[in-house]
Amino acid sequence: MCVKVDCVxxxxxxxxxxxxxxxxxxxxxxxxxxxxxxxxxxxWGVTYWRALLDRLHAHxxxxxxxxxxxxxxxxxxxxxxxxxxxxxxGDPGHGIGRHRMLExxxxxxxSLGVRLEFEAEIAPENLPDADLVVAADGxxxxxxxxxxxxxxxxxxxxxxxxxxxxxxxxxxxxxxxFAETAHGWVWCYGYPYDAEHSTCxxxxxxxxxxxxxxxxxxxxxxxxxxxxxxxxxxxGRPLIGGSAAAWPAFRTVTNRSWYRGNLVLLGDAAHTTHxxxxxxxxxxxxxxxxxxxxxxxxxxxxxxxxxxxxQRRSELLSAQSAARLSAQWYENLPRxxxxxxxxxxxxLGQRHxxxxxxxxxxxxxxxxxxxGRLEVLRRFKRWLGPRAARALHARS
Numbered sequence: 116m117c118v119k120v121d122c123v124x125x126x127x128x129x130x131x132x133x134x135x136x137x138x139x140x141x142x143x144x145x146x147x148x149x150x151x152x153x154x155x156x157x158x159w160g161v162t163y164w165r166a167l168l169d170r171l172h173a174h175x176x177x178x179x180x181x182x183x184x185x186x187x188x189x190x191x192x193x194x195x196x197x198x199x200x201x202x203x204x205g206d207p208g209h210g211i212g213r214h215r216m217l218e219x220x221x222x223x224x225x226s227l228g229v230r231l232e233f234e235a236e237i238a239p240e241n242l243p244d245a246d247l248v249v250a251a252d253g254x255x256x257x258x259x260x261x262x263x264x265x266x267x268x269x270x271x272x273x274x275x276x277x278x279x280x281x282x283x284x285x286x287x288x289x290x291x292x293f294a295e296t297a298h299g300w301v302w303c304y305g306y307p308y309d310a311e312h313s314t315c316x317x318x319x320x321x322x323x324x325x326x327x328x329x330x331x332x333x334x335x336x337x338x339x340x341x342x343x344x345x346x347x348x349x350x351g352r353p354l355i356g357g358s359a360a361a362w363p364a365f366r367t368v369t370n371r372s373w374y375r376g377n378l379v380l381l382g383d384a385a386h387t388t389h390x391x392x393x394x395x396x397x398x399x400x401x402x403x404x405x406x407x408x409x410x411x412x413x414x415x416x417x418x419x420x421x422x423x424x425x426q427r428r429s430e431l432l433s434a435q436s437a438a439r440l441s442a443q444w445y446e447n448l449p450r451x452x453x454x455x456x457x458x459x460x461x462x463l464g465q466r467h468x469x470x471x472x473x474x475x476x477x478x479x480x481x482x483x484x485x486x487g488r489l490e491v492l493r494r495f496k497r498w499l500g501p502r503a504a505r506a507l508h509a510r511s
Contacts, residue, residue, distance in 0.1 A: 116414050117142045121243040122251050123258055125149025125231065127161075128382030128399035129251035130220035134175055135407035137227040146243070147224065148235040150252075158213045159281040159315075159355075160308020162289075162393040165207055167400065174404055178223040185219065186211040187307045194460040195292040195348050201456035203464065208289055208393075210308035216396075247416055248378045249406075254368055256384035266380065267371025273389070274446045276330075276362035277318040278337075284352035286313045291463065292348040293452060298326025300448055301344055304391065315354060316390060317341055318445060324362060365389055365442065369435075373424040377416055381406065386431060388438035391445060392467070398434060402427055437467035444471070451476055 120136060122129035125147050133145045171179035186209040193202045221231060239261035242248050250258035259266055282305070290305040301319040308314055324330050329337055334356045342354050368387045373380045382399035406423045413419040444451070444466035451459050458480050465471055471479055 117144070118246040118410070118416070119144040120146070120247045120249065121245040122147045122249040123237045124251035124253060124384070125217070125221070125233070126251060126253065126382065126399070127216060127220060127396055128403050129249060130217065130224050131400050132249060132251070132381065132403035132407055133224045133229040134178060134220065134227060135403060136410065137224070137229055138175060139407060139411050141228060146230040146232060148237050149231070149233050150236045151233065153221070153231075153233040154214070154218075156214050156217055158279060159312065160210045160212050160306065161216065161396040162306055163209050163397050165209070167397045168209065170404065171400070175223070178219055181219045181223070182211060182216060185215050187309060189288050189307070192289045192291065192460070194456060194463065195290070196452065196456045196459060197293070197295055199456040201460040202288070203460055205289070208306070210306050210314070212308045212312070215309070242378065246377060249381050250378060250384045251381040252384055254366065254383040254387055256380070258378065259370070259380055259384050262375050262378070265372065265375050268368065270366045270368050273365040273367065273442050275318050275320055276324050276364050277316060277390070278362050280315045280317060281355035282313050282315045282349060282352055283311060283355070284313055284349045285311065290348065292345055294344040296323065296327060296344065299323035300452060301327075302445070302448070303345060303348070305348070330362065367438070373427070374420040379406065379420050379423070385427075386435070388434055389442040391441045392434065392438050394434055394438070398431065401430070405430075436469065440469060440472070441466045447472070454480070
């Protein structure tokens with residue numbers, strides 16, 4: 116069956132879905148509409164892990180090779196707590212510039228015959244005449260908002276403000292840094308994404324933001340203060356702005372339903388997970404894989420959309436639980452920051468655990484060291500994670 120598909124939004128999810136559908140059937144009529152000019156994007160670099168890269172190679176080896184060749188890699192994490200440092204080995208991580216990823220996916224889509232229309236705004240009340248319209252237009256999706264009651268959209272705002280920055284300091288590891296001020300702690304997550312740049316996400320409690328006066332400064336003043344706070348970690352290199360004035364709190368978006376007729380939600384339009392687990396792009400690409408597979412396996416659009424929603428909602432439970440718990444760990448940073456750096460870093464790595472908030476940190480650290488390798492404990496954590504996600508979702 117040949118279908119006409121219009122993807123509204125030219126981010127990773129929309130472009131990758133177009134690629135996969137064209138690979139499945141070159142006769143599919145696929146158009147991607149992006150409201151911004153080609154080559155313009157927000158953000159700096161994105162992270163992903165080996166498991167995603169393996170899936171990309173399985174679904175489209177050509178774009179996967181280009182993404183891998185354009186990525187940088189690290190194998191450890193480092194935490195700076197004031198003047199104390201702790202390092203831990205970890206699973207190999209990868210970073211790539213968002214601009215470069217979109218460039219690769221756009222080039223691949225074009226080579227397969229996908230039409231890409233930039234500076235093309237699609238009005239929610241005037242959707243294209245297509246068998247399937249994909250709302251891949253991000254967290255503030257206009258297509259989803261028009262039918263928010265049907266989708267059952269909920270947006271829960273977190274506590275801590277954050278800012279997404281770049282830097283010319285090229286980190287050699289996934290880097291955490293915690294700086295103490297008279298008004299509380301400020302911390303950053305940093306990771307490289309090409310040979311000359313890193314992403315640097317900075318976060319703090321709202322009272323710290325106000326106490327430092329960051330909420331009243333222009334971008335130049337904010338960057339100067341942050342560069343001073345993290346001078347050692349940045350090795351004297353500058354921070355690069357572009358969004359520093361705003362400092363939003365992260366919004367966790369969920370939807371009761373993911374489709375309405377022939378309109379379906381994809382990526383951040385369907386769900387968001389806190390940036391501290393570094394999974395946003397991965398989950399968006401996995402949405403595209405799942406939707407493409409459902410359309411291939413079910414033939415008709417309605418059963419394909421039902422299967423896509425059912426599968427992805429189930430698969431996301433673990434990531435959504437991890438994201439909520441990770442955000443809460445940082446919101447309760449004073450509970451952990453006074454530990455010796457290696458212990459604090461160990462519990463930072465355990466922040467996805469549903470048990471950690473209820474066990475004294477020193478006790479949890481000791482128990483985890485004593486029993487963390489036991490298969491029974493690992494099974495219990497895997498069993499508890501999705502159940503904690505369902506309980507959190509039910510209360511939210």
